[in-house]
Amino acid sequence: MRVYVVDNGGQWTHREWRVLKYLGVETKIIPNNTPPKDLDVDALVLSGGSPHVSVESDKMGLNSEYIDSLNIPVLGICAGFQFMCNHLGADLRPAEIPEFGQATLVIDKDNELFFNLPRSFTVWESHNDEVTNIPKEIDILAHTENCAVEAIKVKDKPLYGVQFHPEVENTEHGSDIFKNFISIVEAWHS
Numbered sequence: 001m002r003v004y005v006v007d008n009g010g011q012w013t014h015r016e017w018r019v020l021k022y023l024g025v026e027t028k029i030i031p032n033n034t035p036p037k038d039l040d041v042d043a044l045v046l047s048g049g050s051p052h053v054s055v056e057s058d059k060m061g062l063n064s065e066y067i068d069s070l071n072i073p074v075l076g077i078c079a080g081f082q083f084m085c086n087h088l089g090a091d092l093r094p095a096e097i098p099e100f101g102q103a104t105l106v107i108d109k110d111n112e113l114f115f116n117l118p119r120s121f122t123v124w125e126s127h128n129d130e131v132t133n134i135p136k137e138i139d140i141l142a143h144t145e146n147c148a149v150e151a152i153k154v155k156d157k158p159l160y161g162v163q164f165h166p167e168v169e170n171t172e173h174g175s176d177i178f179k180n181f182i183s184i185v186e187a188w189h190s
Contacts (some may be wrong), residue, residue, distance in 0.1 A: 001025045001026060001042050001043075001182065001185060001186070002025065002026045002027070002041045002042050002043075002046070002072055003020050003025045003026070003027050003041065003042060003043045003044070003045060003181075003182070003185065004027060004028055004029070004030050004039065004041070004043075004044055004150075005017045005020065005028070005030070005034055005042045005044075005045045005047055006031075006032050006034075006044055006045065006046050006047055006061070006063065006066065006078055006080070007026060007029050007030065007031055007047055008046065008048065008049030008059075008060055008061070008063070008079050008083075009047075009049040009079075009085065010031050010047040010048030010049045010066050010078065010079065011048070012047075012048060012075075012165055012167050012168055013047040013048070013049075014029065015097025015167040016045050016047055016077065016167040017029050017167060018167075019050070019161070019166075019167050019174070019175055019178050020045070020076055020173070020182075022179060023078065023175065023178055023182060023183060028188075029047075030087070031061070031084060032060060032062060032063060032162060033061045033062055034061075034062065034098050035062065035065075036039055036062065036065050036066060036069050036070055037189050038093065039070065039074065041045075041070075041072065042051075042072060042073075042185050042188075042189055043072050043073040043074065043075070043181070043185040043188075044066055044070070044072065044073075044074045044075070045074075045075045045076075045077060045080070045181075046063055046066070046075070046076040046077065046079075046080025046081075046083065046084065046132065047073060047077060047078075047079070047080055048078030048079045048080060048081070048126070048165065049078070049079035054142070057083065057086070060079070060083045060091045063080065064083075064087050065087070066079075066098055067084055067087055067088070067159065070170070072101075072110070072158065072185075073158035073159070073160070073181070073184050073185045074158070074159050074160070075160045075161065075162070075181050076159075076160070076161035076162070077161070077162055077165065077166065077186060078126065078127060078162075078163060078164070078165060079163070079169070081152070081161035081163050082127075082129060082130070082131060082161060082163070083091065083148070084153060084161050085131040085161060086136070086137070086140060086151075088135065088137065088159075089135040089138075090131050090132065090133055090134050090135060090138065090149075091132045092129050092131055092132070092134040093129065093130065093132055094128060094129055094130075095128060095130040095146070095147065096130075096146070097128055097146040098127060098128045099125035099126070099127055099146055099147055100124075100126055100127075101123060101125060101126075101147075102120060102122055102124065102170065103121075103122070103123055103124075103125045103144040103145065103146070103147075103164070104120055104121070104144060104145065104152075105120060105122070105123040105142050105143075105150055105164060106119065106120045106142060106143055106144065106146050107119055107120065107141065107142050107151075108140060108141060108142055108143060109139055109141050109142075111139070111141050111151075111153055112181065112183065113141065113151065113153065113160050113162075113180050113181060113184065114141065114142070114151075114177070114182060115180050115183070116176070116180075117173050117176060117177075117180075119139065120172070121172040121173055122170070122172045123144070123150075123164035123165070123166070123170075123171045123172070123174075124164060124165045124168045124170035124171045125144070125147075125163070125164050125165070126165065127147075130147050130148070130149065130163075131149040131152075131163070132148070132149070134149060134152070135155060137154050137155050138153070138154055138155065139153045139154075139155055140150060140152055141153055141190070144164075147163060150162065150163045151163070153157045158182065158184065158188050160181065160184070161168060163179070166178060182184060
């Protein structure tokens with residue numbers, strides 16, 4: 001199985017790669033301007049990044065093409081999540097209370113991404129903006145005290161996103177979220 005990490009300039013992109021490698025999938029980090037036609041992969045992870053997505057979406061490279069033209073599972077993390085949601089019709093605005101550091105994630109809707117995980121657990125946050133006005137095609141899966149949209153699933157496509165950082169050690173069950181995503185990828189291609 002090949003799951004590549006799209007580099008959007010995030011400080012923890014290499015950790016996403018490391019978790020996937022540790023879990024036994026073929027992975028590498030690719031620039032976010034890699035043409036979709038050059039990708040022979042089973043899934044993508046859209047990394048977090050330094051761009052302020054609501055005003056610097058051009059720095060997110062070809063993420064929109066990966067979402068639109070590749071019929072494969074995609075997991076957006078932090079900036080990758082924000083870009084995905086915004087691209088699919090949600091709004092992005094400065095958070096009333098930006099989140100940095102520890103937060104408690106509460107699972108609101110059962111989903112394979114959180115399969116066999118507790119209904120709430122500690123996650124690590126690093127974001128100034130938040131996603132709002134989610135269109136009906138997207139299910140909200142989780143929230144924190146200060147952020148109403150922490151995880152999503154597009155209803156008719158294998159597109160998932162999380163605002164928090166499952167790749168860092170401070171997030172409980174982070175590797176389990178990646179394992180669940182790998183199971184989603186296996187199921188999609190079977």
